[in-house]
Structure formats: structure tokens, C-alpha cells
Amino acid sequence: MINDKVSQKIVDIIQNFARKHSLWVLAYGTGCGAIEIPPTMTSRYDAERLGVRGAATPRQADVLLITGYLTTKTLKRVIRVYEQMQDPKYVIGFGSCTINGGMYYDSYNTIKALDRYLPVDVYINGCMPRPEAVLEGFAKLQELIQAGKADGARKYKENLDWYRANQKEVIPVWRMPEYNW
Amino acid sequence: MEERKKEIIQTITDHFKDAVSNPYDGNRVDFTIPKQQIPAILFYLKDEMGFNHLSHISCIDWLEDKQFELVYILWSYTDRVKVFVHTRVDREQPVMDNIDMIWRQANTYEREIREMYGIRFAGLEAPEEFLLEDWQGPPPMRRDFDTYAYAMKTFWDRQEARSNAQDVRETIRRRTGEELPDFAKKYSR
Ligand code: SF4
Numbered sequence: 001m002i003n004d005k006v007s008q009k010i011v012d013i014i015q016n017f018a019r020k021h022s023l024w025v026l027a028y029g030t031g032c033g034a035i036e037i038p039p040t041m042t043s044r045y046d047a048e049r050l051g052v053r054g055a056a057t058p059r060q061a062d063v064l065l066i067t068g069y070l071t072t073k074t075l076k077r078v079i080r081v082y083e084q085m086q087d088p089k090y091v092i093g094f095g096s097c098t099i100n101g102g103m104y105y106d107s108y109n110t111i112k113a114l115d116r117y118l119p120v121d122v123y124i125n126g127c128m129p130r131p132e133a134v135l136e137g138f139a140k141l142q143e144l145i146q147a148g149k150a151d152g153a154r155k156y157k158e159n160l161d162w163y164r165a166n167q168k169e170v171i172p173v174w175r176m177p178e179y180n181w
Numbered sequence: 182m183e184e185r186k187k188e189i190i191q192t193i194t195d196h197f198k199d200a201v202s203n204p205y206d207g208n209r210v211d212f213t214i215p216k217q218q219i220p221a222i223l224f225y226l227k228d229e230m231g232f233n234h235l236s237h238i239s240c241i242d243w244l245e246d247k248q249f250e251l252v253y254i255l256w257s258y259t260d261r262v263k264v265f266v267h268t269r270v271d272r273e274q275p276v277m278d279n280i281d282m283i284w285r286q287a288n289t290y291e292r293e294i295r296e297m298y299g300i301r302f303a304g305l306e307a308p309e310e311f312l313l314e315d316w317q318g319p320p321p322m323r324r325d326f327d328t329y330a331y332a333m334k335t336f337w338d339r340q341e342a343r344s345n346a347q348d349v350r351e352t353i354r355r356r357t358g359e360e361l362p363d364f365a366k367k368y369s370r
């Protein structure tokens with residue numbers, strides 16, 4: 001099809017432009033931060049202006065929004081969910097719990113740095129971040145997508161060994177398929 | 182209400198010689214009783230005195246006394262009085278009677294206590310695992326379980342992110358060149 005570099009670049013620009021304006025979000029709302037999702041999505045802040053909408057299942061979603069702490073139990077599910085999502089896919093870590101453990105830093109079953117286990121494209125800090133911050137995070141993600149820099153999925157594929165080793169460190173009993181997308 | 186409370190205390194202490202009543206204000210009646218008599222007293226309270234509702238079973242770890250304390254919290258809809266029944270269990274051999282034939286929901290509380298404190302309930306029919314999945318450490322709610330040390334050992338920690346934490350004003354100042362008020366300067370590291 002297209003193999004010269006210039007036309008590939010043009011296609012990329014158009015593709016990225018289209019992608020950034022249609023972000024289907026799978027909100028993984030286990031942490032307390034999930035309560036900020038409804039106001040972000042509804043009329044007051046209206047994330048749909050930016051093309052951000054909720055998706056029903058992982059296979060239909062582009063963005064995995066992880067709102068807060070993940071226990072080892074939920075981390076398993078998140079890994080399955082992430083691996084079921086189809087390219088292009090992005091991860092947003094939402095709240096300080098995903099960054100450094102937040103106020104759950106000394107909890108016996110929550111992980112402390114999400115980017116050790118999944119490739120995070122954008123972090124939104126705050127405990128919990130307000131809808132303005134969430135929208136800023138989405139705007140940042142759009143910027144990265146347009147620039148072609150939101151390549152977490154590629155990073156994950158290329159460094160699967162590293163991610164898997166980290167995941168298995170905290171999930172001692174691994175009852176999931178090794179590679180499932 | 183005070184009359185009814187006195188009545189309850191009188192009836193229970195008459196029937197259960199080992200029950201000790203602890204004084205409390207309000208609509209609360211409070212007993213301490215040896216652990217062997219727990220099913221008997223709960224049966225009695227439920228069937229004879231109308232305490233139909235089991236609100237909660239809670240557990241306290243008395244590490245210094247080498248004991249666990251179990252508290253059964255009951256509520257009567259007709260009298261609008263709550264009854265607390267306390268009992269102590271040995272910490273080295275923590276075994277307790279199962280009471281889920283009295284209230285079915287006790288099953289859930291007992292499973293949780295079994296998982297979080299490691300107290301065995303004789304005759305409890307339920308899978309070992311409750312909330313914690315594939316848990317391999319000691320029961321996490323015991324006071325001699327050091328959660329901080331366990332978390333540091335088990336989960337990778339982003340050290341710098343905590344120790345270099347900046348006052349948010351400092352971050353804003355560096356981004357926007359905004360002048361910091363004097364009082365805020367002493368917080369920025
Ligand atoms: S960052 Fe704060 S609001 Fe978000 S999950 Fe953690 S504790 Fe809850």
C-alpha cells in the first residue's frame with residue numbers, strides 16, 4: 001500500500017487526529033476517585049466535548065482510566081482487561097494512589113506504582129483530582145496522541161518480560177494465560 | 182426505657198450466673214460472659230427476649246493480655262435497645278463457637294474475622310478464602326502484623342516521590358513565576 005515515508009507521515013497525522021477526538025473510556029472505578037467520573041462525564045463539565053465517552057467493554061475501549069488504588073486482587077483483573085483491549089490503547093493513572101501509593105502507601109495489599117505493572121501514558125495527580133484536572137489529563141493525552149508519543153501499548157509489548165516479572169512479583173498465584181490478546 | 186434495661190439485665194443475670202453487666206448510658210446494655218456460654222446467651226436473647234437482629238460481630242486484639250475479644254451486637258426492634266455481649270478468646274489457640282445457625286448473616290462476619298484475625302470458628306461451613314485472594318502472610322488485622330514493613334517488602338516503593346515531595350505552591354511558582362507569600366516559603370523544601 002503506502003510505503004514511502006512522506007505519505008505514511010500524512011496518514012499518521014490524519015489517523016492521530018481522528019484518534020484523539022474519539023476516546024472511548026473504560027473507567028476502572030475501584031478507588032475512591034471514581035466518584036469524580038460522573039461529574040466529568042455529565043453536563044457540568046461535559047467531557048464529551050472533547051470526544052471522551054464511556055465504553056461498555058474493554059474490547060470497545062481506547063482508554064483505560066484507573067481511578068485510584070489497586071489491590072493485588074484488582075490488579076489481576078486490570079491486567080486481563082488491559083490485555084483484552086485492542087490497539088490503539090492508552091492508560092491514564094488517576095490520583096496519587098496510582099503514582100506513589102498515596103495514602104495507602106502502607107497498606108498490605110495495594111500496589112504503589114502503577115507504571116511498574118502497566119504502561120501509563122498520563123498521570124493525573126491529586127487526591128482526588130477534580131474534574132478540571134481530569135479534563136486537563138485528557139487534553140494532555142490528546143496532545144500526546146497527536147504527537148504520536150502515546151505509545152504505551154508498544155512499550156508494553158516490547159518490554160512484556162519486565163512487566164510480567166513485576167506483575168508476578170505481587171501476584172504469587174498466576175492463574176491467567178501468559179499472553180492473551 | 183430505663184425500666185426495660187433493668188429488666189433485661191435482671192433476666193440475663195438470673196439465667197446466666199457468669200454474665201457480668203457493665204453499666205452504660207442510653208439505649209445500650211452490655212454484658213461480659215465466658216466464651217462457652219455465647220451460643221446459649223445469644224439463643225436466649227433472640228428467642229426469649231426479642232433481640233432479633235444481629236448488627237455486627239466485631240473483634241479486638243488485646244495483644245498485651247494475649248487474648249482476642251469478640252463483641253456480638255444485637256438490636257431489638259420492639260424495645261429499641263441494643264445489647265453488646267463481650268467475650269474473650271485465648272490468642273494462642275483462638276477457637277470460637279460458630280453461631281450461624283442462629284443468624285445466617287453471622288457466617289459472613291465470622292469468615293471475615295477468621296481471615297483478618299485468624300480466629301477459627303468450630304463448625305463454620307465456608308470456603309477459607311473470603312476477601313483476600315491468595316493471601317500468604319499472617320492475618321493482617323492482628324496487631325503484631327507490621328503492615329508498613331510488609332508493604333515495603335512486598336510492593337515496590339517510589340521513594341523519591343515521597344521524600345522530594347514539593348509543596349504544591351512551590352511547583353506552581355516554578356511554572357508560572359508567581360511570588361510565594363512568606364509563610365509558604367518555610368513549607369517548600
Ligand atoms: S488518590 Fe486519594 S481519592 Fe484517589 S483512590 Fe487514592 S486515596 Fe482515594
